[in-house]
Amino acid sequence: MKLFNFSIKINFLMITLLFIAACNEKLDTPPENTKFTGETDYTITDNMVLPLLGAYAEFQSRGWEDFPMISVRGDDVNAGGLGDQQDFTEEDKFNYNKDYWMFNSVWQNLYADIFKTESSMEQILKYKEFAANPSTADEYIAEAKVLRAFLLFQISRVWGAVFIPTSSDPSDLLVANLATKDEVMQHISDQMDEVIPLLKDMHPNERVDIPGGVTKYTALAIKALANLELKNYQGVADATSQIISSGKFSLEPDFYELFKIAGKLNSENLFEMQFSDFGKGTGDNMIYPFEFFGPQGWTPAVSGATGGWGFYEPSIKWIKFMLDRGETTRLQTSVLFTDRGITEIESDPNYSTLPAWITNTTPSGDVLNDYARAKFASGKHYLPSDQLTPGRTVYGTNKNFTCIRYAEILLMHAEALTQGATGSGMTADEAVNAVRDRAGLAPLTGVTNGQVMDEKFAELAMEWGTRYYDMIRLGKFSELSYDGRTFTEDKAYLPYPQIQVDLLPALQNK
Template identity: 65%
Template sequence: MKLFTKNIILTLMAAAGFAMVGCTDKLDEPELNNNFAGGTDFTKTADMKLSIIGVYEAFQSRGWEQPLLISVRGDDVNAGGLGDQQDFAETDLFNYNKDYWMYNSLWENIYVDVISAHTAMEQIERYQEFADESGVALGNQYIAEAKVLRAMMLFNISQVWGDVFITESSDTGALLSLTSVPTQQEVMQHISDQMDEAIPFLTNMRPNERTDLPGGATIYTAYAIKALANQELKNYQAVAEAAGKIINSGVFSLYPDYYELFKTPGKLSNESILDLQYSDFGQGEGDSESHLYAPYGPQNWTPAVEGASSGWGFFEPSMKFIKFMLDRGETTRLETSVLFTDRGIAELQADPNYSNLPNFVSNTTRDGDIINDYARALFASGKHYMPSNQLIPGRTGYGSNKNYSIIRYSEILLMYAEALAQGASGNVMSADQAVNQVRARANMPALSGVTLDQVLDEKFAELSMEWGKRYFDMVRLKRFDELSYDGRTFTEGKIFLPYPQAQVDQFPILGN
């Protein structure tokens, strides 16, 4: 179910005057960022909900380039051969251009949305001045939800750049007076602390159990983000404890069909902890909330449903990942993660070790879509693929109606297992039990005495092509040799992207 109904979105835009801020607006224009409510009547406390809806709308308004840029540097994925976005391909090779538009777009748009979260929190506090006891409590919940979404955005941007701004309010002018930029460690600790502040006010249920804002943040979303932040800090005991809270709740489970998890049947499943949510509202024309998935799709296909659009070929599962999966005997997860072309299959078979491939390695998906050869890549991402037969009739856009998973329960199980392998203690389950739950769904045999290397291999198999999780694991653990593959050379100095020059020009502290 869509997080926001169409009517709520339209009401928000009309009544609250909320306008999404475009990528060309500057963060040093607080008058644009601080007053999306216009002349809001804060005595109408029932309208408080519009403020938190505005935060969710901002959060899910990710441009197509943002998750691609976050994800592209791992050994699980390659940039397609791009004639018109060469600096994206160069980023995949660890050659960075501080003037590249994608860098500035990621930085600026996330901070605009972070400021929107602050604005909403300040508005909700204004509503609370006129609210009764239950209204105050609801306002506290909404503020906590805004903190969760803000934290996820800060987490993403700090993974990419390391030392980044910690905004304290909607006053962007305050950033101009900073004398130093918070370190990545300070940002991650701030995120963890913010989740501790938020947790007491959040609903105690799965996101898909919420009826007011289905799929919205809950206490478990906050615990998940706390675990992620402490994983970056290498505070593995805190990771085990936060992940253990989620596991011990007993309310989450792995969606039984890994292939369908990333498609319509898996939307807002019991595995979902945080998603970007999109919908065609069950209709073949008219209003739609969508993400542009075309960059992930093959440039050339013969869809089972005639008229379904192809993609751009910007995002390619790596040959290293595919061979890793074949070596492990992976079936469902490999079929789900990779769309094969005949050219890609031939390239695989050119290696004598892979001359005999399993039957599911085919250019025709189980849904009947044929992935034809195209120039930019040998393979396309299956995790970002919506079968043409699952598109709502009348909708032809690649991936239309598809949600974008951010945090899944399987990642929580594997983070917990890694924390234990790193020396943390946990009494919820053993590392073996956590890893084997994930493996069982993938029809992989159980392991005993799980090692850190085995946990990391499991994360590689389970989470590849999802928000750069593989890249950031390798960086965190200084396994730089893994990132030096297929002619690439990775060094520690390449961990973070350079600050966008447009931002250094606005905030000179970034250049110091």
């Protein structure tokens, strides 16, 4: 009995030990619900478009602070939002606080997306060897490079000398040196030359696979922008001539609607960020935070539509400049007036009587009420309440954000030619007059570079800081010293954010 008892015990133990031994193998089980990049089946080349779409998705999800910080310093626009985000206002006045959160945030937002385009290129490359048509892979990589170029272009315009990422691994840059702004621009121009033959030769809105995506002409446009920064006007003209000669782009006749729903994938656009409420009053909604630009107090034509935060105020200097030129179309499209703003303009004896159309009611019937933070709101970033999909109320829902449009190409072309470059497709006069004609202005003959710059001022106000960077490039600092501001050349670039200085050795000696 006792022996029997003991053998039961021993048996029990042995069985237990056997089970225990079997448990060991479980340790090598890989984690659930984590898709390792290494597990991706690159032979399914239909999925090759996924990393590219991922890059678009990241590019199109921009922080609200990115565009304002890039574009606020010109004499076309003021910070607005008085009493709020004081260091943003200070940036507008060329007093830079390197500890300001927005500086760091924009640096991070733009660079993070550059690294994501890098990793999407690396992913596409892995599909390439299995792709039936490897040239598609090359084309996708080229597209990602264009997205990357646009981001890098903005970073360098803001900070001057910056890093040029070479792979998706940020640690490479811990030991890297800064590239001067010229080096960055040359890098962008060279890279665009490299990708232009690989990209689709069509208008972005003609693309079937990714409507509104990057094409050859987007790359040419960025090449032109980079060469403009380099003052390589011939390089600008070469690129713009190709775009113009293609005949694929035309100006949208209705300037006001260009910046509304009708402007989405418009024939004038070479590059835009796309957003959508998918035509439905509820549910998924991809939206750019236009509220930043919206008037703080308004009575919308469609009740329930919300206003905005009251930042980003067109400058009185610019409004007067437009009034002086007798502009209606572009002024009316670009500025939403409040009564308080109108009164302020009228307080200048030279502008005591304004055209009757200048009221606090927009052409779409939305009424701006006075609000403390600003006197005007940006019309190019305004979506009339009657263009909202019923059910949607957030300011600017379903509106796209334009990055590069044909009018800018025409004016860059004219600028390059008036700076002595030679080009084809259009003369400087033709290019400028095409833009003026749409704005309802009489044609010019024998345009000068000065006239071109004025035309750019009028046409591209509140768009990506074009005016500011033009004045920096041309050394016209006096234009930037307006309304009590004093610009000096050392204020051209923002200081590197303190947080990045702490992390990146190359910035520490600056």
